[in-house]
Amino acid sequence: MANPSYGRAFVPRPRPLEHGAPPTTRPGAYTPAQRPTGRPDARPDRRHGIVESPRRTPQRPPQRPARRVRRRDDDRRAVHWLLIIPIGMPLLVPLYNRIDPKIAGIPFFYWYQMATALVAIVVMTFLYQVTKDRD
Amino acid sequence: MKLSNHQVEVGVFVVLLGIMTLAGFAAARWRRPAGSIHNLEEWGVGGRAFGNWVTWFLLGGSMYSAYTFVAVPAYTYGIGAVGFFAIPFAIICAPIAYLFSCRIWSVSHARGYVTNAEFARDRYGSRTLGLFVALTGIVATVPYISVQLVSLQALFKTLGVQGDWPLLVALGLMSITTFRSGLRAPALLSIAKDVLLVWVVLSAVLVVAMSGGWGAAFDLSAARFKLTPSPADGLILGADGQLGYLTLIIGSALSIFAYPHALTAILAAKDRATIKRNTAALPIYALALALMAMLGFFAISEGVVPLGSNFAKGVTGDLNTITPELFHALFPAWSAGIAYAAIAVAALIPAAVMAISAANLFTRSIYREYIRPNASPREEANVSRWTSLLVKFGAAALLLLINPGFSTELQLLAGALVVQIIPAVFIGLISPWFHRWALIVGMLAGLGASLYMLYNTPQLSATGKVVVAHFGGSNWPLSKFGLDTHSTVYAGLLALVLNFAIVIVLTMVLRLFSLGVGADRTHPDDYYADADDPLLERLDDLLDGLPRQPHGAHERHEEPVAPHGYR
Numbered sequence: 271m272a273n274p275s276y277g278r279a280f281v282p283r284p285r286p287l288e289h290g291a292p293p294t295t296r297p298g299a300y301t302p303a304q305r306p307t308g309r310p311d312a313r314p315d316r317r318h319g320i321v322e323s324p325r326r327t328p329q330r331p332p333q334r335p336a337r338r339v340r341r342r343d344d345d346r347r348a349v350h351w352l353l354i355i356p357i358g359m360p361l362l363v364p365l366y367n368r369i370d371p372k373i374a375g376i377p378f379f380y381w382y383q384m385a386t387a388l389v390a391i392v393v394m395t396f397l398y399q400v401t402k403d404r405d
Numbered sequence: 406m407k408l409s410n411h412q413v414e415v416g417v418f419v420v421l422l423g424i425m426t427l428a429g430f431a432a433a434r435w436r437r438p439a440g441s442i443h444n445l446e447e448w449g450v451g452g453r454a455f456g457n458w459v460t461w462f463l464l465g466g467s468m469y470s471a472y473t474f475v476a477v478p479a480y481t482y483g484i485g486a487v488g489f490f491a492i493p494f495a496i497i498c499a500p501i502a503y504l505f506s507c508r509i510w511s512v513s514h515a516r517g518y519v520t521n522a523e524f525a526r527d528r529y530g531s532r533t534l535g536l537f538v539a540l541t542g543i544v545a546t547v548p549y550i551s552v553q554l555v556s557l558q559a560l561f562k563t564l565g566v567q568g569d570w571p572l573l574v575a576l577g578l579m580s581i582t583t584f585r586s587g588l589r590a591p592a593l594l595s596i597a598k599d600v601l602l603v604w605v606v607l608s609a610v611l612v613v614a615m616s617g618g619w620g621a622a623f624d625l626s627a628a629r630f631k632l633t634p635s636p637a638d639g640l641i642l643g644a645d646g647q648l649g650y651l652t653l654i655i656g657s658a659l660s661i662f663a664y665p666h667a668l669t670a671i672l673a674a675k676d677r678a679t680i681k682r683n684t685a686a687l688p689i690y691a692l693a694l695a696l697m698a699m700l701g702f703f704a705i706s707e708g709v710v711p712l713g714s715n716f717a718k719g720v721t722g723d724l725n726t727i728t729p730e731l732f733h734a735l736f737p738a739w740s741a742g743i744a745y746a747a748i749a750v751a752a753l754i755p756a757a758v759m760a761i762s763a764a765n766l767f768t769r770s771i772y773r774e775y776i777r778p779n780a781s782p783r784e785e786a787n788v789s790r791w792t793s794l795l796v797k798f799g800a801a802a803l804l805l806l807i808n809p810g811f812s813t814e815l816q817l818l819a820g821a822l823v824v825q826i827i828p829a830v831f832i833g834l835i836s837p838w839f840h841r842w843a844l845i846v847g848m849l850a851g852l853g854a855s856l857y858m859l860y861n862t863p864q865l866s867a868t869g870k871v872v873v874a875h876f877g878g879s880n881w882p883l884s885k886f887g888l889d890t891h892s893t894v895y896a897g898l899l900a901l902v903l904n905f906a907i908v909i910v911l912t913m914v915l916r917l918f919s920l921g922v923g924a925d926r927t928h929p930d931d932y933y934a935d936a937d938d939p940l941l942e943r944l945d946d947l948l949d950g951l952p953r954q955p956h957g958a959h960e961r962h963e964e965p966v967a968p969h970g971y972r
Contacts, residue, residue: 361651368641374619380695384691388692394499395685398682398685
């Protein structure tokens with residue numbers, strides 16, 4: 271989503287260490303000598319734009335290094351729907367509200383919920399492994 | 406000279422606590438980032454120096470507290486199956502955390518937030534919303550700290566130590582270590598606590614196995630529950646209790662994501678992968694908790710009674726002492742001492758983390774926003790440290806001045822209150838659609854509804870007599886809505902439903918007329934920022950503890966150039 275309000279000046283966040291020392295610069299970033307005075311005068315886009323905050327949040331320079339947007343795909347992969355299983359299993363209360371069958375003397379109500387914990391670990395570990403390879 | 410059992414217990418307990426206090430002081434040097442810095446992020450969020458294992462211990466340490474390990478067996482001892490709700494609640498927290506913790510971690514590191522109030526403020530463009538979120542968070546956290554201290558108090562009562570001074574001493578020691586080392590102290594001590602807890606759980610399982618197994622424990626408990634007049638207790642839930650159980654699970658799981666201390670532990674992680682690995686492993690704690698809960702039934706079968714109880718006279722006694730009494734009865738003295746030390750540390754660590762997060766809320770959303778906007782990072786860190794101290798001792802004062810029974814009810818109220826920030830803080834991670842004014846109105850309505858419902862919930866004895874007239878429980882009977890049923894619903898969840906309804910309706914209206922829509926100061930890419938992003942705010946930029954090195958011009962700059970090039 272292109273954001274028109276990105277044509278703003280880069281105001282580096284003041285670092286507490288560097289009393290008077292210039293912040294380490296990356297190629298393409300503004301140096302303090304170029305820092306504009308006063309606030310940029312573009313109108314803020316109220317609906318979904320970025321409004322200048324006079325505080326410490328760092329502003330993005332126009333030519334920032336490319337971020338790996340592949341990660342966005344990772345987080346939206348359909349495989350995450352598997353998480354319905356560990357979330358849903360403990361919520362099926364009427365289903366597991368019984369005593370038999372028992373394991374090692376422990377009623378079904380209790381060992382089912384413990385089994386859900388194991389299922390949750392397995393599912394999440396699987397998800398982590400599957401989404402990890404993309405990076 | 407042969408020491409009595411009691412002396413051995415106390416001795417082992419004191420020695421272990423002493424060792425851990427020293428470790429807490431040493432934590433200031435632990436995983437020290439190169440260069441000592443004086444701002445809030447370093448002290449309040451121990452920084453990205455926390456990798457895999459430490460994050461897991463810290464997360465587990467702040468979410469699984471002594472209250473959990475003492476209160477849950479007390480519930481299963483007292484009412485049976487309903488008390489087990491903590492386990493499914495813990496289990497569903499893990500996948501939800503897996504999905505959403507990375508987002509809040511990324512946006513917080515991209516924008517320099519240490520609290521969720523700041524996130525709400527920027528996501529919806531409203532300082533007032535941030536203020537309300539912060540206030541609710543602080544007000545809800547203080548009673549939660551109090552109930553940790555309740556467990557600690559129950560422990561001291563079982564040990565036979567009279568008076569309130571041991572509680573204050575233990576709290577004072579923990580406070581000093583946190584003051585000095587920030588989040589690193591609880592993190593380091595979480596490791597020690599977990600080692601002890603593993604010992605305790607294994608010993609308990611062994612004892613049960615040697616005593617005839619779980620079957621006997623459950624059968625005897627079932628027999629006992631049949632004898633009590635209340636229909637709600639028992640080995641499984643009654644037909645009317647199922648809805649209450651379900652809503653208690655959902656409401657408690659949501660409240661964990663609203664309480665600030667879970668976020669503090671998450672933010673201290675090194676990168677997104679660390680969070681994912683740790684949330685995947687979190688259900689292991691739920692298993693340990695399940696074993697502790699079943700120990701409540703074992704206590705029934707072994708004939709353990711709470712301190713101060715007198716069943717002949719119908720006096721229940723302090724149920725919180727069930728766990729310590731069980732250890733006292735079953736374990737050899739030295740092992741019981743270890744178990745007590747484990748519980749004590751399990752009470753103090755979350756208390757410390759909660760105090761840190763409450764202090765951060767105050768400093769960032771109240772002090773820096775409204776009182777001194779130009780505060781230097783060093784000043785912020787100082788304010789936070791002192792506030793954390795104030796919060797801890799305030800919670801202790803709350804406990805000591807008010808009846809302990811009431812403080813547990815306070816925690817129920819706190820849970821119902823804190824859940825009302827979910828629309829702002831949790832849904833805000835997914836979408837900025839909600840309107841800031843709608844969120845504020847909805848939150849206030851939800852808070853009011855919770856207070857009203859909990860005020861009007863009495864605690865009934867087994868025979869139906871009113872024991873406590875107000876704030877006696879957390880479930881609201883559906884019959885009050887005119888429905889012909891005995892089912893109850895968790896009050897916090899009902900209030901949250903009302904909250905959401907108001908927020909959605911008001912948002913639609915206000916957006917229709919484009920009235921005062923706030924601006925989202927976050928960027929969609931922020932939610933995916935990871936450790937190797939050069940623009941990431943290093944939240945380890947902040948103070949943890951008093952400086953031991955000169956700073957400023959004489960500071961050593963040993964920053965690694967890769968992977969973060971921006972400093």
